[in-house]
Amino acid sequence: MTPNPQLNAHGELIHLLSLEGLSREILHGILDRAEPFTAVAEREVKKVPLLRGKSVFNLFFENSTRTRTTFEIAAKRLSADVINLNINTSSAAKGESLLDTVDNLAAMQADMFVVRHASSGAPYLIARHLAATGREHIHVVNAGDGRHAHPTQGLLDMYTIRHYKKDFTHLTVAVVGDILHSRVARSQLHALATLGVPEIRLVGPKTLLPTAAAQMIPGAPLRVCHDLAEGVRGADVIMMLRLQNERMNGALLPSPQEYFKSWGLTPEKLALAKPDAIVMHPGPMNRGVEIDSAVADGRQAVILPQVTFGIAVRMAVMSMLAGGGTQ
């Protein structure tokens, strides 16, 4: 088996490319480290000097204002210099290859690349290239690659679950929606399985689930449900996924209305879950498509805390990678 390129020879994290292959200790270590950072945001001076003098390049080959902003805030709160690049409107449009772009930016003394790319695996290519050219001191953080992974989102989701539920090892978690196209879901599933969740339900229509859904994470306790009521019954955590507009009318789904009718989380459906179940969503939400406003704004929703925790988790990841030691 190929060695996991995000770990060094001592098993320490040098890049964050995926949550696959990260141990329970590493995952909890990141969440532990994020805890004190949640307090930083409440201080008058919202900054710590952990990344002072470091340059963080936000390399967004695919547009995403929201994710880019959260990384930018996290880096700035760590006192790093942040350079934002929207590559799909610059070099790539001029025909420059991905690795040429990386080489050019690396030559500008970057310490960290935060990469968003439309192609699954692109951050691996970058990390491998940096290693092959003797620049493994530049850290790569995957900010979402194709359908493959969105590890910081997965981590902030785990932070949220741990915050509200404390222990993972007795939970029933339902992941609902477009799992086939979702990098968020893949990161969640790896982390949930590693953290010891005993039952993970994949809930959605057959057109939005991988053919091999039940086997998609080796060793994970996955259960495929094609019925939302069955999927959320008795659940402790319900993780909704965003349905992309372009998938709503076509060969995958007939209409957003019909989707909502079968898969939209309404107060009635939510009532089937445990009374203290929490409802999560990575945002941005389609109200009335995957989630009813009464649920999105209800007392069980933890969607806004997720956003707040996201900054702390990204600070934790960046400071662990580039802040020197203390893993």
Place this chain on the structure above:
Amino acid sequence: MKIEIRNGRVIDPASQLDRPANVFVADGRIVGVGETAAGFRAEAVLDATGCIVCPGLIDLSARLREPGFEYKATLESEMAAAAAGGVTRLVCPPDTDPPLDEPGLVEMLKHRARQPGFAHVHPMGALTVGLAGQRLTEMAELAEAGCIAFGQANVSIVDTQVLLRAMQYAATFGYSVWLQALDPHLAKNGVAHDGAVSARLGLAGIPVVAETVALATLLQLARETGARLHVRRISSAAGLDLIRAARADGLPVSCDISINHLHLCDEDIGFFDAHTRLDPPLRSAADRDALAAGLADGSIDVLCSDHTPVDDDAKQMPFAEAEAGATGLELLLPLTLKWAADAGVPLATALARITSEPARILGLERGCFKPGVPADLCVFDPAATFTVSRERLKSQGKNTPFLGRELAGEVRYTLIDGHLAYAADRLL
């Protein structure tokens, strides 16, 4: 020039010969295999002690990249690779730029390839103009120019009426049609086998039904038109079952697989290794095992390299964007030997899949040691091991999932028309 290849173990799958013997070559032809040849006075002797002497390998699919893709490979670089790999005859698929859809292009390629020490090149003619799947090519003209069969490389004909007509027209002249079974709609946007690995990695899947649906269509149309069908690069156990059933039903269909699909599966994608981006995609371990069994029992006629040199720029891309294909001319022999050793297949049977069987598909009396046939042969040391590396590969394409692997089976000499095309121990 009279050459004696001395003290080797001679394996000629066509005549089921496997014994220590000498091979005698005169005027570019095989004149005898045995202890001595009456009145033969060798002008040169090649020592084959410890080596196997077999007919030169015949590769049913090797892209030479000329014309049009000279930045990926040239005739010179790939002919050097062929000779170093013991390949003395090869079929070049028509997906050049422009595609091989005009007699002039085919004549040019044949002319360029007709050089001492170069493998015999059989261009495959395009079945439709520009491989676009709309208009038939001038097949009779192309055949006259030297096309041995007609096909579409990896491009599917979407319009099944055109496919039917193309097969009818080819059958009119008795030309063989070589097609890959892939439904372009079911495979749309896909880059990897639709299974647990692609689900985990978030790679768009190509389901097995993309192969079986297209294959069912091809088999029905072959039955309907009487066209001689060769299915290239089957990839799945279910596809193999369809071929077996059609044959049991009396349809004279043949098929091949590539060295990559014989040894690898989707798990070898690892962390998005673009070298494993192939067309068709690497399928599951169970599919791979079924293909290996099919090759052993003869359900699959031929093993080919599916040699596709790709430049580094086109491979150093995210998996889905990387160009599909792997270099293979120099790996065909060692990977055949590895399969024979791993699966316990007799060496003569294994070598038949890369010598006498492809010759049979081509309808040529080649790939054998019958006296009088051109002396195309390969002398290799089955025990000598080497590590696959960029430096060692003579092909301009350094792209293969086998980089870094240690393989057994080193070619010592390659003779083409009795001409020493390659010798491991000397510079030519």
